[in-house]
Amino acid sequence: xxxxxxxxxxxxxxxxxxxxxxxxxxxxxxxxxxxxxxxxxxxxxxxxxxxxxxxxxxxxxxxxxxxxxxxxxxxxxxxxxxxxxxxxxxxxxxxxxxxxxxxxxxxxxxxxxxxxxxxxxxxxxxxxxxxxxxxxxxxxxxxxxxxxxxxxxxxxxxxxxxxxxxxxxxxxxxxxxxxxxxxxxxxxxxxxxxxxxxxxxxxxxxxxxxxxxxxxxxxxxxxxxxxxxxxxxxxxxxxxxxxxxxxxxxxxxxxxxxxxxxxxxxxxxxxxxxxxxxxxxxxxxxxxxxxxxxxxxxxxxxxxxxxxxxxxxxxxxxxxxxxxxxxxxxxxxxxxxxxxxxxxxxxxxxxxxxxxxxxxxxxxxxxxxxxxxxxxxxxxxxxxxxxxxxxxxxxxxxxxxxxxxxxxxxxxxxxxxxxxxxxxxxxxxxxxxxxxxx
Numbered sequence: 001x002x003x004x005x006x007x008x009x010x011x012x013x014x015x016x017x018x019x020x021x022x023x024x025x026x027x028x029x030x031x032x033x034x035x036x037x038x039x040x041x042x043x044x045x046x047x048x049x050x051x052x053x054x055x056x057x058x059x060x061x062x063x064x065x066x067x068x069x070x071x072x073x074x075x076x077x078x079x080x081x082x083x084x085x086x087x088x089x090x091x092x093x094x095x096x097x098x099x100x101x102x103x104x105x106x107x108x109x110x111x112x113x114x115x116x117x118x119x120x121x122x123x124x125x126x127x128x129x130x131x132x133x134x135x136x137x138x139x140x141x142x143x144x145x146x147x148x149x150x151x152x153x154x155x156x157x158x159x160x161x162x163x164x165x166x167x168x169x170x171x172x173x174x175x176x177x178x179x180x181x182x183x184x185x186x187x188x189x190x191x192x193x194x195x196x197x198x199x200x201x202x203x204x205x206x207x208x209x210x211x212x213x214x215x216x217x218x219x220x221x222x223x224x225x226x227x228x229x230x231x232x233x234x235x236x237x238x239x240x241x242x243x244x245x246x247x248x249x250x251x252x253x254x255x256x257x258x259x260x261x262x263x264x265x266x267x268x269x270x271x272x273x274x275x276x277x278x279x280x281x282x283x284x285x286x287x288x289x290x291x292x293x294x295x296x297x298x299x300x301x302x303x304x305x306x307x308x309x310x311x312x313x314x315x316x317x318x319x320x321x322x323x324x325x326x327x328x329x330x331x332x333x334x335x336x337x338x339x340x341x342x343x344x345x346x347x348x349x350x351x352x353x354x355x356x357x358x359x360x361x362x363x364x365x366x367x368x369x370x371x372x373x374x375x376x377x378x379x380x381x382x383x384x385x386x387x388x389x390x391x392x393x394x395x396x397x398x399x400x401x402x403x404x405x406x407x408x409x410x411x412x413x414x415x416x417x418x419x420x421x422x423x424x425x426x427x428x429x430x431x432x433x434x435x436x437x438x
Contacts (some may be wrong), residue, residue: 194287
């Protein structure tokens with residue numbers, strides 16, 4: 001198969017990056033992609049390839065097989081096991097075990113009859129309907145991209161990849177599940193004294209209340225360990241949102257003197273070596289930190305050239321999809337699901353990804369069957385722990401409707417923390433894990 005140099009760059013996800021900064025090993029890897037053989041034979045019927053085994057991808061794989069067992073469903077995920085971002089903040093504080101967050105990819109694949117491929121996606125050719133992995137290429141009839149997010153350190157460090165890597169390794173954002181969470185937990189448990197800074201990413205970003213809940217859970221550990229220090233939240237917004245009154249009450253009533261909230265703190269400069277952050281609200285020195293840069297759609301959406309552009313033709317950083325069907329505007333055979341999407345008021349949350357996944361599964365199954373289907377709108381529920389001893393939580397839930405041609409949210413928030421809501425947090429998580437894995 002002959003692939004041009006420009007196409008090779010797209011296969012490894014560098015898009016418009018010039019050849020002068022593309023390393024030789026990367027280009028060599030791209031050349032190997034072009035020579036790979038098929039991992040699976042061509043589909044005999046309808047094959048749906050799902051890239052990303054998070055909350056959206058797992059849900060779509062299961063529900064496609066439930067809708068139509070004859071659909072050939074292939075789920076590709078680079079991780080060997082599932083680690084949940086939702087409920088990871090209580091885990092940081094030792095309120096739940098690691099087993100509560102970790103799950104086996106093989107069990108649902110075996111039960112529902114879809115293929116699980118533990119591999120890395122290296123390239124996507126939409127014209128040939130092929131996904132290239134480190135194990136060979138797979139042909140598809142329909143493609144689902146649900147890769148979650150990636151970090152964008154360029155506003156902080158421009159093209160200095162070494163500094164970006166230093167910040168990620170030493171002050172992990174922990175918005176992508178895995179080693180970053182383990183590193184952050186170790187940092188929290190070993191912290192002795194000083195200022196621990198949390199940087200809230202600018203909107204849109206994965207799980208809007210995550211940083212505020214994380215501050216509570218870190219403060220809980222500091223309180224338990226009698227740490228002589230505090231948690232400082234640097235937020236680019238003017239106030240806490242969502243669930244602002246609930247979080248603020250926790251900071252002022254449960255963790256007074258431990259948590260300091262700083263609004264309107266847009267990042268101007270980050271020096272992770274000297275441990276200084278310059279913001280529009282002042283400069284802050286830190287002892288340790290949870291540094292979260294801006295978020296963007298995961299790498300695979302860029303690789304497939306399906307990123308939306310603004311009025312000036314610049315990439316927005318997020319997927320360009322239909323707000324109702326989740327189909328890529330540039331390719332109706334590709335569906336963009338979960339945290340990658342743009343142009344709709346949906347939070348980037350686990351519950352939302354799961355809800356979208358069920359809808360997309362029905363859309364694809366009905367399309368394969370040649371049936372008309374009017375998709376519903378998804379819903380969302382998000383619990384946040386705001387006290388560790390006793391355990392208490394708050395919650396926001398939302399349904400959505402189309403009004404005057406636009407999708408609008410109808411939200412309900414309970415900001416009064418309570419133990420029943422903490423219990424409901426774990427009940428919700430168990431139900432969601434069961435929905436994806438059992």
